Amino acid sequence: MSAKKxxxxxxxxxxxxxxxxxxxxxxxxxxxxxxxxxGKKAGEKVxxxxxxxxxxxxxxxxxxxxxxxxxxxxxxxAEAYDALVIPGGRAPEYIRxxxxxxxxxxxxxxxxxxxASVCHGAQLLVAAxxxxxxxxxxxxxxxxxxxxxxxxxxxxxxxxxxxxxxxxTAPAWPAHADWLAKLLQLLGTRIEL
Numbered sequence: 001m002s003a004k005k006x007x008x009x010x011x012x013x014x015x016x017x018x019x020x021x022x023x024x025x026x027x028x029x030x031x032x033x034x035x036x037x038x039g040k041k042a043g044e045k046v047x048x049x050x051x052x053x054x055x056x057x058x059x060x061x062x063x064x065x066x067x068x069x070x071x072x073x074x075x076x077x078a079e080a081y082d083a084l085v086i087p088g089g090r091a092p093e094y095i096r097x098x099x100x101x102x103x104x105x106x107x108x109x110x111x112x113x114x115x116a117s118v119c120h121g122a123q124l125l126v127a128a129x130x131x132x133x134x135x136x137x138x139x140x141x142x143x144x145x146x147x148x149x150x151x152x153x154x155x156x157x158x159x160x161x162x163x164x165x166x167x168x169t170a171p172a173w174p175a176h177a178d179w180l181a182k183l184l185q186l187l188g189t190r191i192e193l
Contacts, residue, residue, distance in 0.1 A: 004082040004187050008035040009101060009124065011091030016048035016064030017173040018087035018118050023067075025180055026085070029189055034071035034081070037091075038098045041072045049089050051119075051172070053158070058141070059172075061090075073100075078107040083187060088119025088139065088172070096127035105130060109166070116168040116183040118175065122146060125167070136169040137162040 006026055010019055019035070026033045037046050048064030078084075084105065086092065095101050101124065108115045109130030117125055122138030123145065125131045131151030137160075138146060143153040154162045154169075161170040161179035168186060170179040184191070 004031045004189070005080060006031050006033045006083045006085055007076065007078065007081040007104070008033055008085040008087070009091075009095065009104065010035050010037050010046055010067065010069065010087060011095040012037075012046045013049045013090035014046060014067065014087050015089030015119060015173060016050045016067075017176070018089060018121075019048060019067050020065070021173070021176050022085055022087065022116070022118075022180060025176075029184065029191060031187070031189070033085075034076060035067070035069045036071050036073040036076055037069050038073050038095055038101060040069050041074075042070050044069055046091070051089065053172075053174075076104075078104045079111075081108075081113070083114040083116065083183070084108040085183075086115065086117040086121035086124050088117075088121045090120070092120045092123040096124050102128045112166045114166050114168060114183060114186040116179065118170045118179055119172045122169060125149075125169075126151075131167075134167055135162065135164045136167050137171050138169060139171055 045066040051059040105128035126149040135152040146153040158174040
């Protein structure tokens, strides 16, 4: 297996599990992962939020860990990466207002490179207009946005993921095992026991 170079878009109050787990897991299997945040340089931190499912009508939110970005947002070139990972949480809601973030997402969409989005990460897919004519999953409250952007929302159990071409999407962090397995399959990653 040749190692892939993966870009991860984050921001303050990214969902804790949705940034930490894929960042570490993708490195564990030999891929290089660069986590970037608009306005931040390598070594700076973003705060995370822990979203939990505790029986309420929606998730609850608690302060998570600090996460250190390891590349400079202003210096990365999307063309140098093989795949894009978009964690959820609160970050996608506001980093989608950054035109360079949208241009990066559009690059991966038009180049048909793997894009793995979980939970509210689909807000970036919608804002970058890469869901039109595609099906994807996300946190259920994003379903109207996907439909308005010309995509088909796929309702899944919280521990499942969906693939449509280059898009690997899931509703929330309980889907990590399925979501990451499907991303690794798209990347051609082979793990031998």
